[in-house]
Amino acid sequence: MPLALGKDVLNKARREGYAVPSFNTNNLEITQAILETAEALRAPVFIQVSDGARKYAGLENLANLVRDMASRVSVPVVLHLDHGADYKMVLQALRAGFTSVMIDASHHPFEENVHETKKCVEAAHAVGVSVEAELGRLQGIEDNIVVEAKDAFLTDPDEAARFVEETGIDYLAIAIGTSHGAYKGKGRPYIDHARLEQIAQKVSIPLVLHGSSGVPQWLKDKMKATGADLGDPTGIHDEDVRRAIPNGIAKINIDTDLRLAFTAGIREVVMGNPKEFDPRKILGKGREYLKQVIREKFELMGTVGRA
Numbered sequence: 001m002p003l004a005l006g007k008d009v010l011n012k013a014r015r016e017g018y019a020v021p022s023f024n025t026n027n028l029e030i031t032q033a034i035l036e037t038a039e040a041l042r043a044p045v046f047i048q049v050s051d052g053a054r055k056y057a058g059l060e061n062l063a064n065l066v067r068d069m070a071s072r073v074s075v076p077v078v079l080h081l082d083h084g085a086d087y088k089m090v091l092q093a094l095r096a097g098f099t100s101v102m103i104d105a106s107h108h109p110f111e112e113n114v115h116e117t118k119k120c121v122e123a124a125h126a127v128g129v130s131v132e133a134e135l136g137r138l139q140g141i142e143d144n145i146v147v148e149a150k151d152a153f154l155t156d157p158d159e160a161a162r163f164v165e166e167t168g169i170d171y172l173a174i175a176i177g178t179s180h181g182a183y184k185g186k187g188r189p190y191i192d193h194a195r196l197e198q199i200a201q202k203v204s205i206p207l208v209l210h211g212s213s214g215v216p217q218w219l220k221d222k223m224k225a226t227g228a229d230l231g232d233p234t235g236i237h238d239e240d241v242r243r244a245i246p247n248g249i250a251k252i253n254i255d256t257d258l259r260l261a262f263t264a265g266i267r268e269v270v271m272g273n274p275k276e277f278d279p280r281k282i283l284g285k286g287r288e289y290l291k292q293v294i295r296e297k298f299e300l301m302g303t304v305g306r307a
């Protein structure tokens, strides 16, 4: 199918009470794992390209790869720009054929965030592309900028309503306690469900949750078994993700769990078979674990069979 429009996929999700995962891609194998699993489970999906991915693989290379591969599946696939840094980046994504773009001006003061976001909405809507913007600030690593706890702040419900009204965006990324990366805090990383409920009452467009990886035990075990030294990573509990979806969360971003899965498979082959030097065998195992973790996400978010 041709690429789907972001707001079509997410408006349906919020209306019907499920969420759509937005997976970061960087290469062929990750894209294959996402699309083959989505097709097998009849699930709509977002594939997103970060700034790091753009620098690693090239924005147009990834856009062309995703568009071409998506043309051979029969489920809705949205090609999304993750954390677009500025207006220029958004324009480049529009030109490359993205069907959804994020402008992340959340590190600016409110009025400046509104101003920058509005400009991007005007450009994207002129060519029929949907827009995500962010209000509030997540802790963790974002586009190679480390946001410390003291600089992170949660989204204010009244401000969120004003922001949506003034910018005309199609979906809103909010900060409610999640953070990027594999270290989301000790024990049970905190999610402010009460705040989410208040935001959901005031904002009717789909809400987006970043930093939602679960860092599952089976992947931690596999990494550890191959000698990886990760310290003590913790992710968002499945229960918290499940609880957030009826409160308007319709797009859920996952990158870290894919990194863990791909790397765990690669490590397993490399460490366990010192004679192996066929990259297809090495990356192939990574792709197999990617498919497993991607399947778990579709099941968790209620996306299976929604295509």
Ligand SMILES: O=C(CO)COP(=O)(O)O
Pocket: 024, 082, 083, 179, 180, 181, 182, 209, 210, 211, 212, 213, 214, 253, 254, 255, 256, 257
């Ligand atoms: O929000 C993300 C990308 O925008 C990814 O979050 P994780 O690091 O939790 O996978």
Ligand SMILES: O=C[C@H](O)COP(=O)(O)O
Pocket: 024, 050, 051, 052, 053, 082, 083, 141, 142, 143, 144, 180, 181, 255, 256
């Ligand atoms: O939001 C951040 C994503 O995990 C992507 O990070 P990256 O720019 O290092 O690819």
Ligand SMILES: [Zn+2]
Pocket: 083, 104, 106, 107, 134, 137, 138, 142
């Ligand atoms: Zn941000």
Ligand SMILES: [Zn+2]
Pocket: 083, 180, 210, 211, 253
């Ligand atoms: Zn993010």
